[in-house]
Amino acid sequence: MAPPRIIHFLCLIFFTLANTSHSLEKIQAFLQPIRKDDATSLYYCPLSIGMSKSSGVNHLPISVNLAIDLGGSAPFLLTCAAAAKSISYHPIKCGSSRCTYAKPDLLSCPNNSKKRATCHKSFSTSFTVHPIKSRLFRDTVSLLYTQNGFTVRDSGIDLPLTVACTDMWNVDPLIKPYLSVVNGTLGLAKTHVSLPSQLVSSYKVPLKVALCLPSSYGSSSGSGALYIGGGPYFFAPYPNDVSKFFASTPLLANNQSPGEYFIDVKSIQIGGKSILIAKKGTKICTLAPYTVLHSSIYKALVLTFAGKAKMVKAPAVKPFGSCFSYKGLEKTMMGSGVPVIELVLSGGAKWKIYGSNSLVKVSKDVVCLGFLDGGVNLKEAMVIGGFQMEDNMVEFDIKASKFSFTSSLLLRNASCSQSRLF
Numbered sequence: 001m002a003p004p005r006i007i008h009f010l011c012l013i014f015f016t017l018a019n020t021s022h023s024l025e026k027i028q029a030f031l032q033p034i035r036k037d038d039a040t041s042l043y044y045c046p047l048s049i050g051m052s053k054s055s056g057v058n059h060l061p062i063s064v065n066l067a068i069d070l071g072g073s074a075p076f077l078l079t080c081a082a083a084a085k086s087i088s089y090h091p092i093k094c095g096s097s098r099c100t101y102a103k104p105d106l107l108s109c110p111n112n113s114k115k116r117a118t119c120h121k122s123f124s125t126s127f128t129v130h131p132i133k134s135r136l137f138r139d140t141v142s143l144l145y146t147q148n149g150f151t152v153r154d155s156g157i158d159l160p161l162t163v164a165c166t167d168m169w170n171v172d173p174l175i176k177p178y179l180s181v182v183n184g185t186l187g188l189a190k191t192h193v194s195l196p197s198q199l200v201s202s203y204k205v206p207l208k209v210a211l212c213l214p215s216s217y218g219s220s221s222g223s224g225a226l227y228i229g230g231g232p233y234f235f236a237p238y239p240n241d242v243s244k245f246f247a248s249t250p251l252l253a254n255n256q257s258p259g260e261y262f263i264d265v266k267s268i269q270i271g272g273k274s275i276l277i278a279k280k281g282t283k284i285c286t287l288a289p290y291t292v293l294h295s296s297i298y299k300a301l302v303l304t305f306a307g308k309a310k311m312v313k314a315p316a317v318k319p320f321g322s323c324f325s326y327k328g329l330e331k332t333m334m335g336s337g338v339p340v341i342e343l344v345l346s347g348g349a350k351w352k353i354y355g356s357n358s359l360v361k362v363s364k365d366v367v368c369l370g371f372l373d374g375g376v377n378l379k380e381a382m383v384i385g386g387f388q389m390e391d392n393m394v395e396f397d398i399k400a401s402k403f404s405f406t407s408s409l410l411l412r413n414a415s416c417s418q419s420r421l422f
Helices: 004-019 097-102 176-180 195-203 295-309
Strands: 029-037 042-051 061-069 076-079 120-123 132-143 157-166 184-187 208-212 224-228 247-250 265-270 273-276 282-284 291-293 323-325 341-345 350-353 359-361 366-369 371-373 382-384 392-397 402-408
Touching: 029 208, 042 184, 076 132, 097 132, 157 195, 195 224, 265 295, 273 295, 291 295, 295 366, 295 371, 350 402
Parallel strands: 061 184, 076 157, 282 382, 291 371
Antiparallel strands: 029 042, 029 224, 042 061, 042 132, 076 184, 120 132, 132 157, 208 224, 208 392, 247 402, 265 273, 265 341, 291 382, 323 366, 341 350, 359 366, 392 402
């Protein structure tokens, strides 16, 4: 049998030859790599914003790592200190077309001022309880794109985009721990100034956002993928578009959080036993490391899973509340051989969560159920976190108000971790 690296290389060649468009300027979708920081469980995109100050003739782009925030309404939210380092940084002034389009805060642009002030707007984030007051500016952002759903061009497109910065990053105790990993956030919310909306307006790609979050179960090298603009979606060594396996459910409107993504989970099924979800509204959030459940749902999930799995219990390891012995546990291509947890969604679709997305190995001999007790005051029935989405291809069709998913790509002998010539 050929070594895995040779097979992967051959797949790269196959996809390039079979799927590359003859039109070199045609953009199917913007495609950015996603990486995971294991210490914080943050999923982030490395990209370039602006140009650095240099004594030489050529100025170099400034590299940043931005946490993926599905609930972030700002396209990019940086620290203002970092933003100001760019020589291509241009503050957006009150009265300009960009400021008017962004719908600034009411008091940020006084009508009686002779000097045009910088445009300010408050943006919601998944990091913070309240919106963050931010300054708007224009800068060059370099984005990668694909013409075939698999490979990317060796150089990106430099786009003049509206960006935001805030001084709150350095003082908010909820945010400060993440600054050692990321320089800000990349916002994917359903708002008119988020990154998807800006790209759709400029390049007329479909208003779709798709994520494939990387995990330790996938390839030891490579990155996950953020698509803006739709499929097809290819993940080697599986040779076909994985969207053919999509199951779908409607996205729900939420008046309190209009930019965030909600679905309706009707019940949870484990080994034929159902846990009914009376509360409507489940949020999807990449900044939640693990799925958080209302306390009543969590207790029923733990009781049902433990009863069906028949595993030896072990002392709990924070932040988890239910742990088991790893000894003697069956190993499969889907991770540990344990009962499948099925989320039954509105319309009848089932999101299947296998062992690779349900159990977290916390030590050599102990695994824990990767779900957290959110208490009795959790606003939603549940918040689906990043760990449960790893190696699952998920798509948010904003225009059609539809959420689609594949369940685990490990079933296809593939994973989200890919070498796409990023």
